[in-house]
Amino acid sequence: MTNPDIVIIGSGIGGATIASGLAGCGASILILERGEPLPATPHARSTRSIFLDEHYRPKEMWREAGGAPFNPGNYYYVGGNSKFFGAVLIRYRKEDFSELEHFGGVSPAWPFSYDEFEPWYSKAELLFRVRGTLGEDPTEPFHSVPYAFKPVPDEPPIARARAELKGLG
Structure with missing residues (x-):
């Protein structure tokens, strides 16, 4: 493909999501990936x-602003870090989009609100087959649609911990 209409850099969760959303638009799409398929x-x-x-x-190794080296933990394979991320997709809470004061200063509010993102969270959760049950987490934000897929049963140690925590209120 010599002159694609759209070029997506990386096949990780961001690039794959964009590619999926654009797949039926009629444009020619090229995904550039530096990694190889994971064996x-x-x-x-x-x-x-x-x-x-x-x-x-x-x-x-990369260098932080002060010059100290660090390993960023990036994985370079087809699928990017999504091959290693643990299959957890968490919605930010409403307050996560607000200005936040912390020891280093103030992080500005996002230019978008949770309410503007919410329909896109629902679409992404369907695309990635996120599993869950609404109403179990008292801190969860508003969902316009329920999860399409029921949760996977807890492993025995998690089931015991859940029962003990429920017993504590």
Whole structure:
């Protein structure tokens, strides 16, 4: 493809979401990805290999503003960091879009409100098959539609912790 109408940089969760949304628009779309496909092996699906041994984490170092080196934790594979993110998609709360005062100063409010983002959260949750039940989290923000997919049952230790916490009120 020599002259695409749209070029998307990266096939991670952001690039993939944009590509999915544009797929039926009739434009030619090119996705540029610096990474290779993650091998389809048990090793590439191993929590220990990925998170403890950091087998797939690049060794590159960046420098923060003060000059100290750090590893940013970026993964360069088809699918980007979404291959390693733990499959958790959390909605920000209304207050997360507001100005926030903290020890380092003030973070400005977003130029958009939660209410403006809410329909897009619902579309993304459907696209990514987010599972859940409304009403279990007293801090959850407004949802215009319920989750389309029921939650996965808790693992036994989580089920015990949930029962104990419910017992405490």
